[in-house]
Structures are given as structure tokens and as C-alpha cells.
Amino acid sequence: MDKQLAEEIYFEMVRGRAFEYAAKEHYMKGEISGFLHLDIGQEALSVAAMKAFGKGDVFSTYREHIMAMVRGISPNAVMAELFGKAEGVSEGKGGSMHLFDPSHYFYGGDAIVGGHIPNAVGCAYARKYQGEESGVMVVFGDGATNGGAFFESLNIASAQKLPLLFLCENNEYAIGTNITRVSPFKKQSKKAEPYMPTLEVDGMDAVAVHKVITDAKAYLEKGHGPIFIEAMTCRYEGHSMSDANAYRSAQEMAQCKARDPIEKMKHYLETVYEMDETVIAQIESQAQQEVDAAVAFASEAPEPAPEALYAHMFVEGGNHALS
Amino acid sequence: MLYREALNKALDEVMAKDENVVVLGEDVGLYGGSYRVTEGLAVKYGERRAIDTPIAELSIVGNAVGMAIGGLRPVAEIMTANFALLAFDQIINHMAKYRYMSAGKITLPMVVRFPQGVSRQLAAQHSESYEQMLAAVPGLRVLAASDVNYAYHALKHAVLSDDPYLFIEHELLYNKKGDVDVDRPLDPFKARIVKEGEAVTIVSYLKMVDDVMAALPQIEETLGCSCEVIDLCSLNPVDYDTLRKSIEKTSRLVMVEEDHKTGGYGAQIVSTIAEEMFYALDAPPLRIAGEDVPVPYNRRLELQSIPTPDSIAEAVIAWGRKHDV
Numbered sequence: 001m002d003k004q005l006a007e008e009i010y011f012e013m014v015r016g017r018a019f020e021y022a023a024k025e026h027y028m029k030g031e032i033s034g035f036l037h038l039d040i041g042q043e044a045l046s047v048a049a050m051k052a053f054g055k056g057d058v059f060s061t062y063r064e065h066i067m068a069m070v071r072g073i074s075p076n077a078v079m080a081e082l083f084g085k086a087e088g089v090s091e092g093k094g095g096s097m098h099l100f101d102p103s104h105y106f107y108g109g110d111a112i113v114g115g116h117i118p119n120a121v122g123c124a125y126a127r128k129y130q131g132e133e134s135g136v137m138v139v140f141g142d143g144a145t146n147g148g149a150f151f152e153s154l155n156i157a158s159a160q161k162l163p164l165l166f167l168c169e170n171n172e173y174a175i176g177t178n179i180t181r182v183s184p185f186k187k188q189s190k191k192a193e194p195y196m197p198t199l200e201v202d203g204m205d206a207v208a209v210h211k212v213i214t215d216a217k218a219y220l221e222k223g224h225g226p227i228f229i230e231a232m233t234c235r236y237e238g239h240s241m242s243d244a245n246a247y248r249s250a251q252e253m254a255q256c257k258a259r260d261p262i263e264k265m266k267h268y269l270e271t272v273y274e275m276d277e278t279v280i281a282q283i284e285s286q287a288q289q290e291v292d293a294a295v296a297f298a299s300e301a302p303e304p305a306p307e308a309l310y311a312h313m314f315v316e317g318g319n320h321a322l323s
Numbered sequence: 324m325l326y327r328e329a330l331n332k333a334l335d336e337v338m339a340k341d342e343n344v345v346v347l348g349e350d351v352g353l354y355g356g357s358y359r360v361t362e363g364l365a366v367k368y369g370e371r372r373a374i375d376t377p378i379a380e381l382s383i384v385g386n387a388v389g390m391a392i393g394g395l396r397p398v399a400e401i402m403t404a405n406f407a408l409l410a411f412d413q414i415i416n417h418m419a420k421y422r423y424m425s426a427g428k429i430t431l432p433m434v435v436r437f438p439q440g441v442s443r444q445l446a447a448q449h450s451e452s453y454e455q456m457l458a459a460v461p462g463l464r465v466l467a468a469s470d471v472n473y474a475y476h477a478l479k480h481a482v483l484s485d486d487p488y489l490f491i492e493h494e495l496l497y498n499k500k501g502d503v504d505v506d507r508p509l510d511p512f513k514a515r516i517v518k519e520g521e522a523v524t525i526v527s528y529l530k531m532v533d534d535v536m537a538a539l540p541q542i543e544e545t546l547g548c549s550c551e552v553i554d555l556c557s558l559n560p561v562d563y564d565t566l567r568k569s570i571e572k573t574s575r576l577v578m579v580e581e582d583h584k585t586g587g588y589g590a591q592i593v594s595t596i597a598e599e600m601f602y603a604l605d606a607p608p609l610r611i612a613g614e615d616v617p618v619p620y621n622r623r624l625e626l627q628s629i630p631t632p633d634s635i636a637e638a639v640i641a642w643g644r645k646h647d648v
Contacts, residue, residue, distance in 0.1 A: 057393070091426035100425035107392055107429065112416050118382045119417060122389020122397070129345070129371060129395065149412075152382040159377075312427035313462060315485040 001207050003273050007283065009051055009206050010265045013043040015287035016066035017262060019075060022291050023065065023082055023096075027241050031299070032082045034095050035111075037063040041236035044206035044261030045169055046070065049139070049231075052213035053165070055105065056134040057127070059120040061141065062097035062111040063235075072104035075294035085301035092304045093312070113174075114144035117153040117166075124162035124226075135163035135220035137213075143174030145188040154226075158195035161225035165216050166192060168230045169203060175239040176247040192228035203231030204259040207268055234259065326468075327497040329475040330360045330436075334398065337482045338368050341396060344482060347374040348383055348400030357402050358438065358497045380406050384413035384435055388421070391433040391487075398482055404439030404453045404491070411456075418487045419462035431487045434478070440530055440581050441629050442494035447617035450625075452582040454529075457489055458558040459591075465559040466511055467491040469532040471501025473556055477511040491558070493530040514562040515554040516569070522548035522648055523639070524569040526592060527579040528555040535579050537632035538639070545636075546643040550577075558588065563595065570596060574605040575648065577639055581629050584612035606646035611638050 001009075020038045027036050039046055043066060050058065050070035060067050068078055073089050081088030082096050089099050090109075097111040107123070110116035120138035127136060144150055145168060157164045168188050172179050180186050189198035197219075201212040209231060216227050234256040238245035245253075269275040324332070338344045346361050352375035355362035365373035376383050380401055387397035401407045407414065414435065421429045439452045458465040464486050468474035474492070481488035517532060518539070527535050532554045543549055551569050555561060570576055576596055578589035593608045613629045630638075642648075 059389075089426075090424060090428070093426050094424045098424040100421075100428050102392075102428055108421075108425075110417075112412060115385070115412055115416060118385025118413065119389035119392060121382065122386035122391075123393040124389070125374075125386060126390045126393025126395045130393075149381055149385065152377070152379040152385075155377060156379070156382055156386065312423050312425075314422070314464070315430055 001210060005051070006265070006269055006273065009047055009210065010269055011283050011287055012047040012051070012066070012070050013206065013262050013265055014284050015075070015290055016043045016047060016069065018288050018291040019065060019069065019079070019294070022295050023079070024241070026083070026295065032096070033084070035062070036082070036096050036241045037239065038237040038241070039063050039066045039235070041256065041261070042169060042171065042203065042233045044209055044265065045203040045231050045233050048206040048209035049137070049167060049213045052210045053137050053217060054134075056217065057105045057107060057123050057136045058139070059107045059116045059123070059136070060109065060139040061116070062109070064099055064109055065096065067139070068099040068101070068106055068109070071101070071106040073099060073101050073106065075290050076297040079294035079298040080301045083298040083301065085298060086304040086308065087297070087301040091308065093308070114140060114147040114149040116140070117144065117149050120164060121153045121157050121162060124157065124164040125160060128162055133163070133221045135165060135217060137165040137167055139167045139169060141174070142168060142170040142172060142179045142188050145191055146183055151191070154192055154195045157226040161223070163220040163223070164226040165213070165220060166226060166228040167213075168228070169233050170230055171233045171235045173235070173239070175243060187230060189228055189230040196226045196228050198228040198230065200230045200232065203233030204261045204264060206261060206265045324471060324501065324503050325497065326471050326474055326499040326501065327358055327360050329471045329501070329503050330478055330492070331362055332503070333475045333478040334361065334364060334482070335367070337479055338364060338372060341483070343394065344396045344398065345372045345374060345390065346398045346400065347376050347387060349376055349378050349402060351375065351400050356400065360436070361400065380409035381413055384410035384418065387433050387435065388413060388417045388431060391431040392429060396432045396482060398434045398436060401435060401437040403449055403494070404437050405448050405451050407435070407437050407453065414457065414463070414489070415460050419460045423462055430485050432485045434481045434488045434490050436490040436492060438492040438494045438497070440493045440495065441618055441625060444620055444622055444625060446620040450618035452613075454491055454558055455582050455586055455588040458588060462487070463559060464488045464557070465491065466556065467529045467558050469493070469496065469529050469554050469556070470515065471499060472503050473509065473515065475503045475505070476509045477556070480508070480511045491529065495530055512557040512560055512562060514565040515556050516565070517552040517554050518550070520549035520551035520573070522546075522573055523550040523575045523577055523643070524553060524566070524573045525550050525577045525579060525639070526553045526555060526566060526589070528558065529581065531579045531581050531630060534630060534632050534635055538636040541636040542639045542643070545640050546648050548643070548648055561592065566592070566596065567600065570600055571603060574603060576604065576608040577611065577642070578608065579611045579630055579635055581613050583615050584610060585615050587612045606642070606648070609638065609642045611635055
């Protein structure tokens with residue numbers, strides 16, 4: 001990985017974590033509400049996968065703040081959305097779990113576990129139909145691989161040879177249930193093996209994630225059909241802010257944090273590019289400044305107007321369902 | 324032209340006009356569709372535009388949502404409303420909500436078509452109607468075609484619109500004959516006055532419109548009055564203007580529907596009219612609907628479970644006599 005890209009990835013990871021801690025803080029203060037799913041611990045995956053996929057459509061889940069920002073949605077627009085403000089990327093109608101921006105090839109932001117996978121399959125069909133080579137990536141957790149939508153999607157994507165990258169973030173927990181308690185497999189790629197090639201990557205290693213996604217994208221562009229990548233990762237927080245994370249021991253959490261993705265990337269910059277502390281401090285300071293600015297922006301942004309309630313229902317005709 | 328031919332003609336014309344239009348569903352391609360609505364499209368436009376899918380309704384609708392996001396105009400066919408239940412997550416959580424949740428950043432130009440209702444002894448898992456649930460979902464346009472001309476124009480409109488549509492057909496209407504006036508496009512959201520009248524407004528939709536019309540001579544002759552029959556056509560939005568005008572004239576409302584009476588679609592219509600026009604009514608509204616049982620297999624029981632021309636006539640006449648129509 002070249003130096004500039006490595007720096008960018010490090011910056012995005014640091015900014016992402018700072019963003020998530022800021023979101024947590026303002027949730028505790030009551031300025032952010034609803035369900036808030038933090039991505040702390042999984043930054044390598046969220047940042048490097050989005051960076052590597054480049055132009056190409058991405059469908060993701062409710063744990064998507066960092067992905068949305070890496071795709072190009074501004075931290076201001078994401079934070080304002082968390083605050084439910086009119087200047088949020090979804091104008092305060094989606095919240096934390098529903099960030100969308102087609103101009104950045106980012107389609108959510110879906111909060112039905114596994115429910116977005118068939119949408120990604122359909123989009124991949126459209127891209128193949130249009131002769132677009134860029135392909136589609138769908139990101140989901142290990143928990144989604146136990147549902148019917150996932151299996152239907154493996155089958156159709158494979159039968160139709162669609163340019164679709166299945167990226168499984170395996171953090172081993174579906175909310176509080178360890179995957180091995182509800183699935184015969186610890187590695188979920190077992191489920192995809194009959195349908196398509198599968199690869200595994202250390203989801204805590206941004207350099208490795210970037211490489212595997214880059215390779216997978218090249219595979220998609222050759223028209224061979226879908227590919228499945230399983231990234232083993234670890235979330236540091238509970239599933240959402242309403243989960244106290246009581247089901248994981250201190251020892252398990254310590255082992256998890258010993259693999260810290262930001263420390264790993266920092267070490268990479270220091271050893272491979274001999275980056276000194278001043279440069280690293282500059283990157284970290286800029287990341288924090290952007291997050292602080294996003295919080296200020298979100299705090300000051302206006303509430304949606306009452307008329308917004310019925311806006312964006314339909315393209316044509318009136319907005320009222322029963323007039 | 325037959326109802327199914329009108330639907331086929333509509334699809335054929337929009338596919339010819341816009342290469343982004345694709346149809347997908349189980350057996351819609353080489354087989355030609357369970358009710359032959361997509362017949363010939365695979366041959367004419369290729370299998371990549373008339374797409375045979377596995378029997379996986381969640382994916383049929385879910386993939387259509389993704390195709391629409393990706394810039395196509397998919398028309399998904401589900402074999403019956405009963406199977407659409409497997410796709411309710413996609414219809415309600417995805418198709419209906421993406422535009423609103425994204426503040427209009429995502430548009431879903433797509434249609435999901437399916438027939439519903441009692442055909443002939445198909446038993447409970449192939450005979451139900453689910454418009455009452457689906458028309459109540461904010462974010463969907465829901466059309467119900469009872470008429471050949473309407474079926475043709477409304478389906479074309481739905482496919483070419485940028486909004487998500489559910490297009491409801493009826494198992495027993497596919498071979499209905501009618502004329503299509505191709506040169507006169509219609510407003511798909513406007514209710515159709517099937518017959519004008521003075522004393523009673525009878526509101527219905529889908530196949531029950533035909534059953535009301537079959538019952539009408541007996542009703543009018545026995546009660547000695549004329550009835551106005553309205554086909555709603557669009558179940559969401561509802562053309563309340565047409566209903567209000569008719570009821571201002573007749574002062575009486577009868578609602579006829581095939582779905583179960585409890586929570587049935589007509590409950591909303593009657594409730595809205597009662598709220599708004601209570602003092603304009605000369606009689607309590609009458610609701611004629613299916614019984615609150617799963618549709619039984621046995622033919623006699625099956626017919627007992629839904630309104631028929633005879634039972635409609637009987638109910639309206641009894642109500643009319645009681646309330647001095």
C-alpha cells in the first residue's frame with residue numbers, strides 16, 4: 001500500500017473512532033436518540049473495504065456511520081442525521097441506521113438484518129445488465145448469515161453469475177448471542193462455499209482488508225460471478241447503546257482490544273514509512289477537529305419543518321395516502 | 324381483448340419503449356407466466372428482460388428493489404397474494420420506506436403484480452386477499468384492476484411512474500373480455516363510475532364490481548330504485564372526491580369487498596365517510612364482506628365464505644327494506 005493511501009486510511013480510521021466516541025457522548029447527553037450502533041473496534045474493515053471498493057455500489061447495515069463517511073458523505077451530514085436535524089444526510093428522517101447517498105454509491109443504512117442482501121443482488125443484476133463492470137458490495141454481520149434472505153441471495157447471485165461481493169463482518173455476536181450457539185459454524189464462509197469462492201481476512205488489519213477487497217473487485221470485473229469474503233473482527237462496545245455488553249468477559253474484551261486496528265495501522269505507518277510522531281499527531285488532531293466541527297454543526301442545525309412530515313413520500317401526485 | 328391480454332399488451336408496449344423495463348418472477352420467462360400475462364415477452368425481449376427466478380418471493384421483490392435502485396424499471400410478478408406474504412418484509416420495509424427514509428435520495432420505479440382472491444376450490448393458502456394490509460402501508464401506490472381498459476392503462480402508468488406500485492389482479496378476471504381504448508389514457512387514481520344511479524352508492528373494487536353488477540337488476544327491481552356503482556380502482560390513494568359527490572346525491576353507502584370483514588379494506592372507506600358525512604347519510608352504511616374464516620376448499624362452503632351476486636342482492640335488499648330505500 002502506498003504512503004498516501006496508508007495515511008488516508010489511518011486518518012479515516014482515527015476520524016471514524018473519534019466520531020463514534022462523540023456520538024456516544026452526545027447520546028449519553030440525550031442529544032442523539034433511538035438505536036445507536038457503534039463501530040468502534042471494526043474501523044479497519046469499515047474504512048479499508050470502502051476505500052478499496054472505489055466506484056461501485058455499496059449496501060450496508062445499521063452500523064454504517066464510518067462507511068458512509070469514507071464513501072464521501074460529510075461528517076457534518078452524518079452527525080446532523082444522528083441529531084435528527086434537517087441538515088442530516090436523510091434530513092432527519094432516517095437517523096443513525098438509515099444513511100443513504102446514491103451520489104456516493106452508498107445505499108444504506110438498512111436495519112432489517114439480512115434484508116438488504118436481496119437488494120444488493122438486484123442492483124448487481126442491474127449493473128450486469130447495463131454492462132457496468134464496477135460491481136456491487138454488500139456488507140452484513142455474521143448474524144445475517146442465518147436468515148433466509150442470505151441463502152436466497154447466495155443462490156441467485158451464483159446462478160446468475162452476478163458481480164457481487166458478499167462481505168461478512170464476523171464479530172462473532174448477534175447482539176448478545178455468540179454465533180456458535182446458533183450456527184454449526186464458527187466461520188460463516190462455510191455457508192457460501194457451495195456457491196462461490198470464499199476468502200478469509202483479518203478484519204482488524206486494514207492493509208490486509210484493502211488487499212483482499214482490491215483483489216475481489218478485480219475478480220468481479222472479470223465477470224466470473226460473486227465472491228464471499230469473511231473478515232474476522234471485534235466490536236468493542238455493545239450491539240447498540242442499549243446493550244451493556246455483559247455477555248463478554250473482561251478477558252475476552254482484553255484479547256479483542258489487543259488486536260486494535262488503529263494501533264496496528266499506526267505501527268504499519270511507523271515501521272514501513274518511518275512516519276514520525278509529529279505527522280501522526282497532525283493526522284489525529286485534524287480528525288478530531290473535523291469531528292468537533294461536525295458536532296457543532298449538528299447542534300446548531302435546524303429541526304425539520306412540520307411540512308417535512310409528508311415530504312418525500314412519492315415522486316408524483318400528492319403525498320397523502322388517503323386524501 | 325381479454326384482461327390478461329391487456330396486461331400483456333401493456334407490458335409489451337412499455338418494454339418496447341424503455342429497455343430499462345424488465346419483468347421477473349417465477350415462470351414469467353420461458354413458461355410465459357402462470358396466468359399467461361408475460362407470454363411471449365422472453366422470446367421478444369430475451370431472457371435477460373423476462374427473468375425466470377427461483378420460487379423465492381422475498382428475493383423476487385427484494386431483487387426488484389435493488390434493480391430499481393440500480394436504474395432499471397422492474398415489474399415483479401408474484402403468483403398469488405398468498406405467496407406475497409413471504410415478501411412482506413421487502414414490500415413494507417424496503418419498497419415502501421427507502422424513499423422516505425432517504426429523504427427522497429432513493430427512488431424506486433417498480434411494480435409488484437399479483438392476483439388474489441377466491442378462484443375455484445384452491446383452499447385457504449391460495450385464496451386470500453391482502454389489500455387491506457397493503458393499502459394501509461404508507462409509501463406504496465396500490466391499484467386494483469377490475470376492468471380490461473383500466474388494467475391496460477393503469478399498468479402502463481405504474482411501470483412508467485417513478486414510484487413503487489402494487490398492482491392487484493384477480494384470479495377470476497384473467498379471461499374477462501373488454502375493449503381497450505389505447506388512445507385515451509386514464510388517471511389511474513380516479514374511481515370509475517360503472518353505473519350512475521340516484522338512491523344508493525355501492526362502492527366496490529376488483530372482482531366484486533362484477534358481482535355487484537350481476538346483483539344489480541334484482542336489487543333495483545325489488546327496491547324500485549336506481550343504484551350508483553363505483554369501482555375504486557385505486558386503493559391508495561382513494562378518490563374520495565368521487566365518493567363524496569355520489570353520496571351527496573344518494574345519501575346511502577354500501578361497501579362490497581371479498582376480503583374478511585374484520586379489519587377489511589372497506590372498513591376504512593366506511594369509517595372515513597361516516598366521520599365526514601354522517602349527517603348527509605339517510606341510513607347506516609352497509610358492509611358486505613367475506614366471512615372471518617380461512618377460505619375453505621369445499622365449493623359450497625367456499626361460496627358461503629365470500630359475497631356472491633345472490634348474497635349481495637339479498638343483503639342490500641334486506642338493508643334497503645329496513646331503512647326505507
